[in-house]
Amino acid sequence: MLVFDAGKTGCRMGLWVDGDRVGHGEAPGASGIADPGGVDQALSRMAQATDASGSSHPCPGRPVDTVVAGLAGLLSAAEHAPLLRAGLAARYPGAEVIVTSDAITSHAGALSGQAGVVLAAGTGVSVLAVTADGTYSLVDGWGYLLGDAGSGYAIGRAGLDEALRQADGRGGSPVLLDRTVARWGDPRRVPRTVHASENPARVVASFARDVFAAARSGDDASQKICDEAARELALSVAAAVRIAHLDPPVQLATTGGLLNAGPVLTDPLDRHLDQMLPGISRRPADGDALSGGYLIAADPDLPHRRMLSCGHDEGDVR
Structure with a gap:
């Protein structure tokens, strides 16, 4: 599982394999999802963070099954979620893509759900x-x-x-x-x-x-x-x-x-x-936004699940 924390100051990536956090990458932050070109910039920053972990494919020989992205400003710009999902799905074919606000992933991590x-x-x-x-x-x-x-x-x-x-x-x-x-x-x-x-x-x-x-x-x-x-x-x-x-x-x-x-x-x-x-x-x-993103994907019973936009659920990111 790949989890992104895409903020304005910096963009971080965490890689989980079999429940263990095994990889990390960082890139500069994006100016804002709602800004002109903001979606493309956010996708670019997430790609840079992945590349910074040492490989354009974070887990060679094993497909990425889930991608979670928490992005600054998405609760106020939910209409951009489909474009973000599509961009991540194109980079990680076959993966379930979950997109939400970094405020939500931060909340889940900070209070352990x-x-x-x-x-x-x-x-x-x-x-x-x-x-x-x-x-x-x-x-x-x-x-x-x-x-x-x-x-x-x-x-x-x-x-x-x-x-x-x-x-x-x-x-x-x-x-x-x-x-x-x-x-x-x-x-x-x-x-x-x-x-x-x-x-x-x-x-x-x-x-x-x-x-x-x-x-x-x-x-x-x-x-x-x-x-x-x-x-x-x-x-x-x-x-x-x-x-x-x-x-x-x-x-x-x-x-x-x-x-x-x-x-x-x-x-x-x-x-x-x-x-x-x-x-x-x-x-x-308790934990950071990356650990919160992991918890949200791993536990379907968390209250945060209703605040998502993903490929299989009709979430709410408003």
Whole structure:
């Protein structure tokens, strides 16, 4: 079985043989399924991730029987699922192809297929709550132009705003301006760097690391950015729990690289969560999106099965 986790920051592939994870490959992320050429780019990235594992055919002498792909943005762009399935089916003839959102595979992996809520926070942000009977609610995941509140992109964008305001003499943060110059040189070059990139959201999100470092050093503007991002993340979690009618105690797992920032972000996040959802328990994920994709394919009884688009089932990826 091949499982893909195709996000905006990176695309990963995992290979399972007889229930054991035996292979891994990585490629750059895709800009977005709904973007012009987004489906072709996602298929290309998944092919690159497979090739990076060391072979264009991941298991020589043995056909691939199942392909699972979790893709960023698919819950909001379900109409692209048939094209994605067709592209993967052409590359792996005879395989059952299951296509869904990376929010769903992340949820299944993070909570080992159980009910609860998962905050997926990286370049973008989505919060998915799933009940035991398969009812679900998705909050945010709108993409960097329309949403992704509290995301790496949002933090990086707010940090760059502070830096460029300082460069213009409109206030802002001298610390973040210094970090912008150290990263990219003349601030006037930043727009060209961002807009010329194949993945502008990822370039902007990369500046979140500088915001975190500045916040740790005591920069007031950066600390405020982190607190506001944490509040937005907590608001999204609270909304997902409310809409799905999850009964307490609610399990909350977090995935994605954003919370690796540590206490500068997690401390205000926990404070806001406690205010909005007293008693909620935040914990690290049990597994990743790749393991979640494997669980979904291997266990037809998981509540996540109703949120799939595949060759043999009439799933729902809306």
